[in-house]
Amino acid sequence: MSNGTTVGGTTAASSLVATASNKLNRELLRWLQSLDLAYSLKNIKRDFSNGFLIAEIMSRYYDKDISMHSFDNGIGLKVKKDNWDQLLKFMQKIPEFDPLGGKPAADAVMHCENGAAVTYLGRLYQCLTKRELQTVQPRPVEEDIPPYAKPTGSTLIREKMRGPEFVETLDELQIGQKARTVNARHEESLQLERLAESGPTSLEPAKMVRPRKQKLVGEESPICTHAVVKEVQIKTIDDKNFNLAQLRAMRDANASMLQSGQAEYGYGIDQLDLDGAPEKGSVKRRVMDLLNEYISRKLTGTPVLSQLDGRKDRFEGFLEAMWAGGVLHDQDAAGVLEHVVDPGGVLAGALMDSPKDFAKFAGMLHPCLNDYGDDNPIFLATVHMHTTLGAQAVKRDANAAAMLLSDFALPRLASLITTWPSKRHALLKIVYSFSAPKLVAHIQVIKRLREALPRMDVFIDCISLLLGLETELDETLADLYYYYCCMGLDMPHEKLRAACLSMLPRFLAWQPSLTLDLIARVSEFSTRYAWWEVKAQLIIVASAVLTHLTSQPPCDQLDCALTILQREVTPRAPVNLRRVGIAYMAKLLWHFQELVPTYVDVLRSLPLHMLQEVVSIPNEPFVGTLPLQGGSGAIYQLPVVRNVWDSSAIAKQVYLDFNDTASDEGAHDHHHPQSMTILQVCFDQIARDQPPEHVNELFAWTQSMVVAGLEHDHSCEMGVAILSTVAFYSSPSINVLDGPTMDQTLTRICSSGREAHVRLNILAQFLHQLYVSNHASAVKVALNKLKSSVRSFHDSPFAAAVHDLLEG
Numbered sequence: 001m002s003n004g005t006t007v008g009g010t011t012a013a014s015s016l017v018a019t020a021s022n023k024l025n026r027e028l029l030r031w032l033q034s035l036d037l038a039y040s041l042k043n044i045k046r047d048f049s050n051g052f053l054i055a056e057i058m059s060r061y062y063d064k065d066i067s068m069h070s071f072d073n074g075i076g077l078k079v080k081k082d083n084w085d086q087l088l089k090f091m092q093k094i095p096e097f098d099p100l101g102g103k104p105a106a107d108a109v110m111h112c113e114n115g116a117a118v119t120y121l122g123r124l125y126q127c128l129t130k131r132e133l134q135t136v137q138p139r140p141v142e143e144d145i146p147p148y149a150k151p152t153g154s155t156l157i158r159e160k161m162r163g164p165e166f167v168e169t170l171d172e173l174q175i176g177q178k179a180r181t182v183n184a185r186h187e188e189s190l191q192l193e194r195l196a197e198s199g200p201t202s203l204e205p206a207k208m209v210r211p212r213k214q215k216l217v218g219e220e221s222p223i224c225t226h227a228v229v230k231e232v233q234i235k236t237i238d239d240k241n242f243n244l245a246q247l248r249a250m251r252d253a254n255a256s257m258l259q260s261g262q263a264e265y266g267y268g269i270d271q272l273d274l275d276g277a278p279e280k281g282s283v284k285r286r287v288m289d290l291l292n293e294y295i296s297r298k299l300t301g302t303p304v305l306s307q308l309d310g311r312k313d314r315f316e317g318f319l320e321a322m323w324a325g326g327v328l329h330d331q332d333a334a335g336v337l338e339h340v341v342d343p344g345g346v347l348a349g350a351l352m353d354s355p356k357d358f359a360k361f362a363g364m365l366h367p368c369l370n371d372y373g374d375d376n377p378i379f380l381a382t383v384h385m386h387t388t389l390g391a392q393a394v395k396r397d398a399n400a401a402a403m404l405l406s407d408f409a410l411p412r413l414a415s416l417i418t419t420w421p422s423k424r425h426a427l428l429k430i431v432y433s434f435s436a437p438k439l440v441a442h443i444q445v446i447k448r449l450r451e452a453l454p455r456m457d458v459f460i461d462c463i464s465l466l467l468g469l470e471t472e473l474d475e476t477l478a479d480l481y482y483y484y485c486c487m488g489l490d491m492p493h494e495k496l497r498a499a500c501l502s503m504l505p506r507f508l509a510w511q512p513s514l515t516l517d518l519i520a521r522v523s524e525f526s527t528r529y530a531w532w533e534v535k536a537q538l539i540i541v542a543s544a545v546l547t548h549l550t551s552q553p554p555c556d557q558l559d560c561a562l563t564i565l566q567r568e569v570t571p572r573a574p575v576n577l578r579r580v581g582i583a584y585m586a587k588l589l590w591h592f593q594e595l596v597p598t599y600v601d602v603l604r605s606l607p608l609h610m611l612q613e614v615v616s617i618p619n620e621p622f623v624g625t626l627p628l629q630g631g632s633g634a635i636y637q638l639p640v641v642r643n644v645w646d647s648s649a650i651a652k653q654v655y656l657d658f659n660d661t662a663s664d665e666g667a668h669d670h671h672h673p674q675s676m677t678i679l680q681v682c683f684d685q686i687a688r689d690q691p692p693e694h695v696n697e698l699f700a701w702t703q704s705m706v707v708a709g710l711e712h713d714h715s716c717e718m719g720v721a722i723l724s725t726v727a728f729y730s731s732p733s734i735n736v737l738d739g740p741t742m743d744q745t746l747t748r749i750c751s752s753g754r755e756a757h758v759r760l761n762i763l764a765q766f767l768h769q770l771y772v773s774n775h776a777s778a779v780k781v782a783l784n785k786l787k788s789s790v791r792s793f794h795d796s797p798f799a800a801a802v803h804d805l806l807e808g
Helices: 012-021 026-034 052-061 077-091 095-100 102-110 116-129 153-160 172-198 244-261 287-299 314-324 330-338 346-353 355-370 377-396 398-419 421-433 439-452 456-469 475-489 494-501 504-510 512-516 532-549 556-568 575-588 593-605 608-614 647-660 665-689 692-711 716-729 740-751 753-771 776-789 797-801 803-807
Strands: 622-629 635-639
Touching (some): 052 116, 095 102, 102 116, 153 172, 172 439, 287 314, 287 330, 346 377, 377 398, 439 456, 475 494, 494 532, 504 532, 532 556, 556 593, 575 608, 575 622, 647 692, 665 692, 665 716, 753 797
16 A cells, blocks of 8 residues: 555655554544445545545534535546535534634645544544544654665655645646755755754864774784772761761751742752652652742732632733733733743753643743734743743753754744744744754754744744854854855845845854855845845945955955945935945945045935934944834944044045035035034044144144134034134144134124124124133234224124123
């Protein structure tokens, strides 16, 4: 029969498993025999594939709704599909048949997949009889199959072509595409297995297997020597000074100290006798008892404890009260959840000793990860609790922790990872917390994650996030990440492409060649794709590559990276891309002066309030974040720029642009506030970080622009700020009030009368500031010039503002 055949390189053990999965247990067999079906059962998965016997079973319970005249006992695909379509149409009307699994489960039975018919009959038995079917689930055992016995790509394709995906496909192009997909998955699994088997280079020296030495003719037999065994020394206890009673007293004291240390968590310590055996009546603590004790202690003295459902465990009641709302604030509930796992590892040990309790515990906390947002304190506390538990489990037994993850935690986490992209980073922290901090262990986690996530785009997005959690990479693990990165760049998903681009700057820290080899390829993305995050990541990648190449000899990758920046960072680009470009290009201006003109143009193109935020100096290392989030909830934080850019080059470029636009009055008025803001920031930064003579040099360049800014209400205050910086930080000290340009500007402002009252007040305050700071003589000279050049100066508002200075 087909049940017992072996395929390609599959082993006999796997064939036996397939045969066992197609056998009915005794209870199901008795039930089918009691129905007196029209045909006897010979091959389970073949006999039920056409749906005829399923219809006959249904007719025994729904004789008025199921008519056997409508069903045909044939073997053709058309007959099978017609029978199952009738059955599914009837089952959709009755909610009791929802556990059957609908069309996917029916298709599996129709195409004779191993175990599908038995599983379907078991569910149908429970739906029709309302009884629980007792089944034994054997623990899956991974076979150590040698490479020569594993199925080849052609074998897998041949097997898949018997399945529904190929049988129901008539288009040859689609069949070929599916065959290539099967082969690619096979190659991918082989690569993962090779990586897992090879791992990092072993620290132990390789052992050479030598043939056993043959005894030569005439060679004497070796003399057998007697093994010398050292006598065991037993240290006795002096009964006069230290007796058994004192030992027991010390043990009790130590136990009480441990219990007091765990008092906050309510977790007790198992008592052991002197010989290591448990005392009479001492048993391992149940997980639920530990959790109930913790909740009781944590909520003692609060009204919440009295409102919990007394018919249930305290911990379960606490969770239900938290989910119901109105009893606990989210922040208070998060404070309880965050410290469920005790530092001593008692709860972790109990969960590892009982996988069943671990599965129940993970299931109880599943709604905390599923129903709350990624920024909710309950979700964050649950993630922290899982990562703490994972770290303790790995410390206790890394292999057992990995098994708990793959068997009980990962299936639930995989569904959440697929459903909630914004939670993936936090959920992957949980996954990695149950893995030992070793490269081989991380490769195994990636392999299990690949098996748990059927969608390749979701898996590669997770790979991009896992790379950020790595603290070290060797050549094997880096190649694995690089393999999936290249695969994601070719997939038709722009969000996924952006995630893969985010991996390239991280490769520069470990293996720069991986990123440099791709820079020419990704430079084409800027003209082919319009998704904002792809362009933002291109800017970040190009900036990182240029930073790396500053200490390297010139190469083709340098031109590619510069081309990306000049193409993406322009005044016409979206404002969020401009902000990303300003943030990541700032430190490149010292080495690539050709970027300065474009950089200044982009700075001036920002709205004034946004420009002031960009050039500010906050207490944090970031000046802000983009209002948009990435595909997986990534937050783009923008670093401070004014501490790292070339202030002198930027200020000189601003002045050159000012001269070029002096003839264009409209452009000059439009850019003047932004230009003066940039210039004032550059002067301030040079005064802070560079020698005073640099202030003198820059003022000699830009004096005409600074003085011209005093004649506009929107730039007068910034011009005065620059003059103050020059007056106080220049060396030798510069008299900022001296010069024909300054005299003419002050004369025009004073002659304007009340129209210039804003500028007059700002200038009056500036003169007062200079007067009291050892520049009194310069102020008096400037005022005397105004007296002689401005008619009726004493009657002007400016004279009234500086009246005390005139008298002095």
